[in-house]
Amino acid sequence: GQQLNQSPQSMFIQEGEDVSMNCTSSSIFNTWLWYKQDPGEGPVLLIALYKAGELTSNGRLTAQFGITRKDSFLNISASIPSDVGIYFCAGQLGTTSGTYKYIFGTGTRLKVLA
Amino acid sequence: NAGVTQTPKFQVLKTGQSMTLQCAQDMNHNSMYWYRQDPGMGLRLIYYSASEGTTDKGEVPNGYNVSRLNKREFSLRLESAAPSQTSVYFCASSEFGVPRYSRDQPQHFGDGTRLSIL
Numbered sequence: 001g002q003q004l005n006q007s008p009q010s011m012f013i014q015e016g017e018d019v020s021m022n023c024t025s026s027s028i029f030n031t032w033l034w035y036k037q038d039p040g041e042g043p044v045l046l047i048a049l050y051k052a053g054e055l056t057s058n059g060r061l062t063a064q065f066g067i068t069r070k071d072s073f074l075n076i077s078a079s080i081p082s083d084v085g086i087y088f089c090a091g092q093l094g095t096t097s098g099t100y101k102y103i104f105g106t107g108t109r110l111k112v113l114a
Numbered sequence: 115n116a117g118v119t120q121t122p123k124f125q126v127l128k129t130g131q132s133m134t135l136q137c138a139q140d141m142n143h144n145s146m147y148w149y150r151q152d153p154g155m156g157l158r159l160i161y162y163s164a165s166e167g168t169t170d171k172g173e174v175p176n177g178y179n180v181s182r183l184n185k186r187e188f189s190l191r192l193e194s195a196a197p198s199q200t201s202v203y204f205c206a207s208s209e210f211g212v213p214r215y216s217r218d219q220p221q222h223f224g225d226g227t228r229l230s231i232l
Contacts, residue, residue: 003155043223088156095170097165099162100208101147
């Protein structure tokens with residue numbers, strides 16, 4: 001099945017450091033989404049991007065929708081221990097049935113060392 | 115305030131057994147989805163339902179069937195479970211076709227069903 005290329009696969013960082021991860025695709029998307037998943041729970045939406053070039057922030061998180069519409073990145077500034085988890089990007093596609101479906105990246109596993 | 119509820123949370127099956135995973139949402143969303151999550155694979159779409167009475171295949175539908183029982187409920191059935199179907203299954207729901215305008219969350223996820231097939 002189709003999946004997005006997400007990198008890095010995992011990262012260990014020190015508390016207080018900034019984090020950057022990105023997602024690329026061979027397909028064009030009209031919407032990019034970034035989710036975080038904590039252990040034993042479902043993904044929770046962090047940021048949604050609706051327009052090429054859009055830069056959106058949510059607290060210490062900043063994400064951008066690439067100009068080509070084939071990529072997106074997520075930055076986390078001044079990481080804290082509770083940032084630990086798996087981060088997923090997702091691209092939104094229309095369907096013939098009139099709703100949207102979502103293609104997910106393979107995830108970036110983040111571990112923060114206190 | 116429940117959102118998306120999945121049952122059961124855990125299940126162990128023997129190869130060849132059948133099982134239905136249940137999902138219900140209380141947000142009056144039209145669209146519902148079933149995903150499976152495997153290590154290193156992210157989430158892969160199994161089936162989705164744009165609205166009550168319609169279902170469509172996703173990326174990995176083989177070995178599964180779904181039923182959109184009503185607007186609230188969307189079930190996933192394994193008719194003859196295989197070890198390759200050992201996974202964590204997530205149900206999600208979203209509003210129909212308007213997330214880019216309402217800026218609501220495009221998808222709400224349940225907490226998952228952890229399924230092991232021996």
